[in-house]
Amino acid sequence: MALDRHMAPVIKDAIDFDIKLKPYQHFVLDNQVEVYTYEGGAEPVMLMDMVFFAGNSYENKNWVAAATNFLLKNGTTKKSAFEINEAFEFYGAHLSRNCYNETATIALHCLTKYFKEVIPVVSELISEANFPEKELQIYQQNLIQRLSLNLKKSDFIANRFIDEYLFGIDHPYGKYAMQEDYKNVTLADLTAFYDTYYKHGKCIIFMAGKFPSDMQELLNKHIGQLPLNKKVIADVTHPIVSAAQKHYSVVNDASSVQGSIRIARHFPNRHHPDFAPTQVLNNIFGGFFGSRLMRNIREDKGYTYGIHSYIQNHVQQCAWMISTDAGKDVCKPTIEEVYKEMKILREELVSEDELKLVKNYVLGGLLGDLDGPFQIIARWKSYILNDLTDAYFYNTIDVVKSIKPEQLKTLAEQYLKPEDFYELVVY
């Protein structure tokens, strides 16, 4: 029988897959630090991700949270920055740290066999960091230089400004650091922040991969005896102050050949019932390679290398963002096409065929996203930090499976109104 290449092979629809989020294990250290683990994988490697409630929401002065997070690896009462780095790198381990809005993390990636060698050093960082003056000064100097470089980039400027318009320059989600902020931070600021939010702070640990047999004992010995989780961290709230003006055009570099376009509106957080169904609408709109924005503006018109829409990953209040860099002469038509696609979603029903494709794509992608121990614990981490359970996971799957074109149109009518969007082009 001749092969018919026009005929697609029979597929199993991803909406018929039974997708499960594998459960975590949980235990509590002597100092009440909670540990969530997922053990698995074939390679002899592991991840320990320590989350501190030490994001920039808690700082009283710009940049203090980020600087503390970065520099706690640059000196302890026992070791210099070089010796600390050496203590990890000699064992092929990697210690990364990141500062977000609510939380800041210290994440250790290492070979399972060397966990016992490096865990004491992690412990030292969260109990005995001493912030040498020279380290702060070098970091400030280098960041000021890096900033001068980034300020030449239109996409960097655009990302900063659009968040500022949405949330206000004093809100953790809208603020950013300038040269002066880097200069103004002192050692006393770092030490005080460290003492409250790390050394005596609130911590949750997430672990995944292959564990050594004495993993719990090691954790309890080196982390479980530290003075963590003793005090309740006071809640902080910051008012959102959105800009009055909605449309902006900024010339950052007159010789620029492209413009960075950002179009964004406020959007509720994950606890809102519209969050999950709107993710489906977002996928159709600009959430993947086959989205309408991508097909129209890249694949049909060639205005850009890529255009994407997404809902920001904030805890408190999110934004729905459309982001692209387009040729200078086609920025205007690009923006017009974005609004045109919004209009079509408001006025016309998405076809069953297109919707089915997106459902299959989303659920197939979810299956892939949960492939591997690090991915599984990352999903759990995101739920736990957002006060969600696996009910959210299964509810989201149900929403994707059952959503109808009419619901999507209703959501588009509510959320895809051009007048609600901030619009910015940086050239």
Added chain:
Amino acid sequence: MIQFDKFELDNGLKVIVHQDTSTPMAVVNVLYNVGAKDEDPHKTGFAHLFEHLMFGGSINIPIYDEPLQRAGGENNAYTTNDLTNYYCQIPAENIETAFWLESDRMLSLAFSEKSLEVQRKVVCEEFKEHYINKPYGDAWHKMRTLAYTNHPYRWMTIGASLEHVEQAKMQDVKDFFFKFYRPNNAILVVTGNVTTEQVKQLAEKWFGPIAAGVAYERNLPMEPVQHKSRFQDVRADVPLDMLMMTWHMGGRLDQNYHATDLMTDVIGGGATSRLYEQLIKVKQIFSSIDCYHFGTIDPGLVVIEGKLVKGITMSVAEKAVLDEIELIKNTMMPTHEVQKVINKTESLICFEDMSIMNRAHSLAYYELLGDAHLMNQELEKYQKVTPELIQQTAQQIFQDTNRNTLYYYSKS
């Protein structure tokens, strides 16, 4: 240790299967043995433009992405100077969809004028986004033309100029396709929840009927040994001065490759490297500095690039780097420093091998190098590197006559 089976179809397509039953997914990876180095010097950027066209519909299937997404799959591709690689990840139950799609575009593209016209524009925007609208975006273009006088590594995969991409014609597209995109010039790797039997049957069914092409004899102009140090000044609207130096090194199969790799890590790979500690922290001459290498199949380049702290002159910065290089050449490296970079490499390999996607990329790549089994021998080769070998390698590579230097000055 990554287990796999290997077989070849009658049309010359090499097939590798690696089974992993712990995942519900599968990866189908097709590597074509063609990269930017195989381009006509007057039509550069073509291999990469071509990668874009591979998504513009094939002879029997108007749109590549749609059926794949419908089957819950995702895909992407990349082009380097050496190769072009396409891959999709898909729920294992729907793996036949990937075979159908990949085999049809190996059979023949649709060669749509519209697709060519749009993708020329998209690639031009990509060119602008990464190489024109970015500070220092042209540095590699300048360095490549300085360091390579003859070998096609002298242009970047995006192309030597926007004009080359703009002028691409449909006839060029067709010629390129039938020259390089033939089963006997490709490697198919399938990893994940599949069996070798299943892959054999599917490969025969979908790829078996595709006719082999004329074998491609690669005959690239080799780069002559460099006998004199080369320099170039650039002045541009950037905020900071940048120093970039390169030295010619051996190719991927050179016996000193692993020593070279470890050597660059000691010199400038991360926070305990020599350059970072000495030139960023102790002497505060650079605000950032790295040492790495190309890792290309043909002889590549060892690179040191860094941005200068404001107020430091280029000659002071250059001397500081060269002093560190002299130290590597003239003093035996402590054993623990070598052990450190070997341990880092072991860790890197283990983390890389976690996903079926990376395993598929690696198997395809090592098969291209000559034998997929090389993948399982890498760590051992690194473990055999000694301080003596690193020193010899440094003495060979870091000769002044072998050096190319770009002084990238801030206009302000």
